[in-house]
Amino acid sequence: MGALAQDNPIWPSLASFLSLPSASSRSALNAAFAALLQTSAPNLKDYVWTERERPLIAHNQFGDDEMIPVIDMGAFTFVPADGAMSALERQKAQRSVATQMAKASQEWGFFQVTNHGVPEDLIKEMERHARDFFELLKPEEKRRILRDGNAGKPMGYACGGAGTRLKSDIPWIESLHLPSMAEEMDGYAWKVWQDGNKDFRRVVKEFSRAMGRVSMKLIEVLVGELALGQKEKDGMMRCKVEDGVGSWSSNSVVRFNYYPPCPQPALTLGLGAHSDPHLLTLLHQDLVGGLQICKDGLWMAIRPKPNALVVNIGDALQVWSNDVYKSVEHRAVCNSVKPRLSMGFFLNPLDETIITPLKSSSPLYKPFTWKEYRECMYAHRPRGKSNLLQFKLLNDQQNKSNIM
Numbered sequence: 001m002g003a004l005a006q007d008n009p010i011w012p013s014l015a016s017f018l019s020l021p022s023a024s025s026r027s028a029l030n031a032a033f034a035a036l037l038q039t040s041a042p043n044l045k046d047y048v049w050t051e052r053e054r055p056l057i058a059h060n061q062f063g064d065d066e067m068i069p070v071i072d073m074g075a076f077t078f079v080p081a082d083g084a085m086s087a088l089e090r091q092k093a094q095r096s097v098a099t100q101m102a103k104a105s106q107e108w109g110f111f112q113v114t115n116h117g118v119p120e121d122l123i124k125e126m127e128r129h130a131r132d133f134f135e136l137l138k139p140e141e142k143r144r145i146l147r148d149g150n151a152g153k154p155m156g157y158a159c160g161g162a163g164t165r166l167k168s169d170i171p172w173i174e175s176l177h178l179p180s181m182a183e184e185m186d187g188y189a190w191k192v193w194q195d196g197n198k199d200f201r202r203v204v205k206e207f208s209r210a211m212g213r214v215s216m217k218l219i220e221v222l223v224g225e226l227a228l229g230q231k232e233k234d235g236m237m238r239c240k241v242e243d244g245v246g247s248w249s250s251n252s253v254v255r256f257n258y259y260p261p262c263p264q265p266a267l268t269l270g271l272g273a274h275s276d277p278h279l280l281t282l283l284h285q286d287l288v289g290g291l292q293i294c295k296d297g298l299w300m301a302i303r304p305k306p307n308a309l310v311v312n313i314g315d316a317l318q319v320w321s322n323d324v325y326k327s328v329e330h331r332a333v334c335n336s337v338k339p340r341l342s343m344g345f346f347l348n349p350l351d352e353t354i355i356t357p358l359k360s361s362s363p364l365y366k367p368f369t370w371k372e373y374r375e376c377m378y379a380h381r382p383r384g385k386s387n388l389l390q391f392k393l394l395n396d397q398q399n400k401s402n403i404m
């Protein structure tokens with residue numbers, strides 16, 4: 001191991017990184033993660049990423065704060081007190097918010113929202129439960145719901161390479177993926193805890209429901225801002241009614257990402273560069289920092305804001321909008337000091353929903369179902385936006401589909 005570091009001067013601290021599991025500095029690692037590394041996971045060297053993918057800016061190296069838009073969406077989420085605002089004023093306020101969101105989705109593919117309507121106490125409660133899951137449970141308890149990396153829709157727990165099909169460039173992360181449907185979610189809790197952990201089940205359901213509502217509102221607003229005819233808008237929204245939340249959110253996913261402290265964060269990544277495949281992601285991150293996005297080829301960090309949620313456009317919405325809205329590459333960078341937790345709601349269409357540009361003239365993509373896209377995503381490790389490109393029409397195909 002030492003020889004590797006000497007042979008390769010660009011990895012000066014690799015030797016110490018690789019020798020961690022057998023050294024006293026192992027205590028620097030989260031105990032559960034270290035145990036998993038020991039028992040099942042690949043060698044530590046598999047967590048060292050190829051040089052061109054390693055992060056050059058640290059988790060807390062924030063750039064110009066004001067650049068990534070922060071949008072107050074209170075005009076949509078709060079009902080004004082009687083007489084405080086006329087209907088016309090409220091409509092005007094909503095129009096202004098909608099315009100800001102659409103602009104941010106075109107230019108950045110990312111923005112943060114405040115006054116989103118997900119109660120602060122619920123977020124705190126959810127954070128506490130998620131931390132308890134990652135920090136208090138024994139590896140063998142988590143492993144009862146280990147993800148099957150070969151499943152078409154893998155849910156459950158993953159840690160580094162365990163629960164995925166990855167053999168190299170393994171992310172420094174523990175994660176828990178749960179289906180948004182209450183009954184399906186329950187099954188996981190019953191497998192982990194002998195008593196089913198009623199409190200966890202209640203909180204995760206409330207959280208999923210609240211995040212689902214905001215996601216649906218965001219989709220509605222963003223679709224409303226596309227230059228579409230009413231027929232096209234109605235067509236897309238037709239499957240959205242069920243219990244006031246919308247049937248899309250029934251096929252969605254709640255995901256908890258826990259990044260244990262990493263002794264060498266510059267050599268690895270919590271999550272590599274990817275775009276989210278879904279329609280839209282709504283993410284709560286704690287105040288540690290680590291989410292970075294790639295804007296015009298440059299990586300920049302999103303400074304965590306208390307009580308804000310991060311919104312990002314997914315591949316499916318990029319296709320629906322025929323590239324008006326952008327699903328942007330992002331990644332998670334680790335740090336050596338503090339664990340970091342992020343909690344996301346990934347809004348999915350139904351499996352059979354056809355993803356195709358809503359505007360039928362000059363489509364840039366061939367139609368595909370969400371199930372097809374999901375399976376393609378799980379079959380190939382997403383590297384940047386490689387999955388989406390497979391469905392892009394080449395110029396001559398575009399011409400043909402215009403003629404037809």
Ligand SMILES: O=C(O)CCC(=O)C(=O)O
Nearest residue numbers: 257285290291332342344
């Ligand atoms: O933890 C983060 O900040 C990013 C999470 C993320 O990109 C994802 O779960 O898809």
Ligand SMILES: [Fe+2]
Nearest residue numbers: 274275276330
């Ligand atoms: Fe993501």
